[in-house]
Amino acid sequence: MPELPEVETIRRAIEPRIAGAHITAISVQDASVAAPDGPEFLQRAVGATVRAVLRRGKHLILLLSGNSGIVVHLRMTGALFFCKPPAGMRVRAVLSFSNEERLLFADTRRLGKLQYYENLKPLLVRLGPEPLDEDFTAEALGRALSRHHIPIKAALLDQHIIAGVGNMYADEALFEARINPLTPAGALDQVQVHRLWESIRSVLGRAIERQGASVDTYWLPDGGRGTAHDAFCVAHRKGAPCPGCGLPIERLMLRKRGAYHCPRCQPLPVQETPGRRHPTQPSPPTNTDTKRKPSTASRRPAQ
Ligand SMILES: [Zn+2]
Structure with missing residues (x-):
C-alpha cells in the first residue's frame, strides 16, 4: 500500500508535468472510483487549472482554484501512470490536460478513489501532523x-x-x-x-x-x-x-x-x-475498529 514516501515520490514526478496546465477532460471507466459523489461531480474540475500538486498524509491533491481540488487516494493497489500501466492493472479513470499530458488512474483491487472537493480544508485539518514538517517535534x-x-x-x-x-x-x-x-x-x-x-x-x-x-x-x-x-x-x-x-x-x-x-x-x-x-500487558487487539469516514459534505456544492 502506498504510504507517505510512495505518494511523495509520485507527487514529485507528476507536479512538473501538469502544474500550470488545465484539465480538459476527465474520463471515468469505473464509476466506483468516484464514489460516493459519482463521476458527474468529478466533471466540475474540468476546465480548472492545476495550481500545484500537493501531498497530505497518503493523499495526493491536485490543487485547483480557491480551496478546491481533486484528491487521489491510492489505497491498497492504486497507481498513476503517464504511460501504459503494467499488464493486469485496470485503468479506472483518465485525466487529460491542456499540455497533452494524460494521467491514468489504474487499480487492481478497485479500492482507490478520485474525488473532487469544492473545499479541501476539512480534509486537510482532520489529518494528524505531517511527520517530515519542521513543526513536528x-x-x-x-x-x-x-x-x-x-x-x-x-x-x-x-x-x-x-x-x-x-x-x-x-x-x-x-x-x-x-x-x-x-x-x-x-x-x-x-x-x-x-x-x-x-x-x-x-x-x-x-x-x-x-x-x-x-x-x-x-x-x-x-x-x-x-x-x-x-x-x-x-x-x-x-x-x-x-x-x-x-x-x-x-x-x-x-x-x-x-x-x-x-x-x-x-x-x-x-x-x-x-x-x-x-x-507490560498490551491493550488487546480489537476486531471492532471503527474507521472514521471522512465527511463528504465539503465536496457538495453550496446550497
Ligand atoms: Zn534483532
Whole structure:
C-alpha cells in the first residue's frame, strides 16, 4: 500500500508535468472510483487549472482554484501512470490536460478513489501532523501518543495521530527505535518517544530518496520501481535474519495487520512488581475498529 514516501515520490514526478496546465477532460471507466459523489461531480474540475500538486498524509491533491481540488487516494493497489500501466492493472479513470499530458488512474483491487472537493480544508485539518514538517517535534509526538493506550503500532497507523505512516514504515520505525509494536502508546518514556520521532523521520526520508518501496503494486508514473524495500530491516522479512542480532524476524497479527519485528531487539518492556517481573500487558487487539469516514459534505456544492 502506498504510504507517505510512495505518494511523495509520485507527487514529485507528476507536479512538473501538469502544474500550470488545465484539465480538459476527465474520463471515468469505473464509476466506483468516484464514489460516493459519482463521476458527474468529478466533471466540475474540468476546465480548472492545476495550481500545484500537493501531498497530505497518503493523499495526493491536485490543487485547483480557491480551496478546491481533486484528491487521489491510492489505497491498497492504486497507481498513476503517464504511460501504459503494467499488464493486469485496470485503468479506472483518465485525466487529460491542456499540455497533452494524460494521467491514468489504474487499480487492481478497485479500492482507490478520485474525488473532487469544492473545499479541501476539512480534509486537510482532520489529518494528524505531517511527520517530515519542521513543526513536528518529539514533544508534539509525545503529547499525541500520551493520550492513547492502544499498541504503539496501531497508534502510528491512525492517520489522525500522525499522517502518512502505514504498515511498512511503522514496522521499520519501531525496529529502528527498538520498540515492541505491542507497547502501549502512552507508556513510552521520553527517551523512547525521542528515538521513535527520529526513526520515523529518518525511515521516511530514506524511503523517499529510494523513490518508495515496490513490494507489490506500487509503480512510479513512468513505469519505474522504487527500491526502499531493498533496505528494509524487518518489514516483509519474516524468517529473515534480524540485521541487529541475527534472530529470525517474526510477524504477529495486530488488528488484522501483520507487524514485523525482532523479538530480541524489540522486547516488550518489563515492569517491576513485588516478587516478580512480567511484560507490560498490551491493550488487546480489537476486531471492532471503527474507521472514521471522512465527511463528504465539503465536496457538495453550496446550497
Ligand atoms: Zn534483532
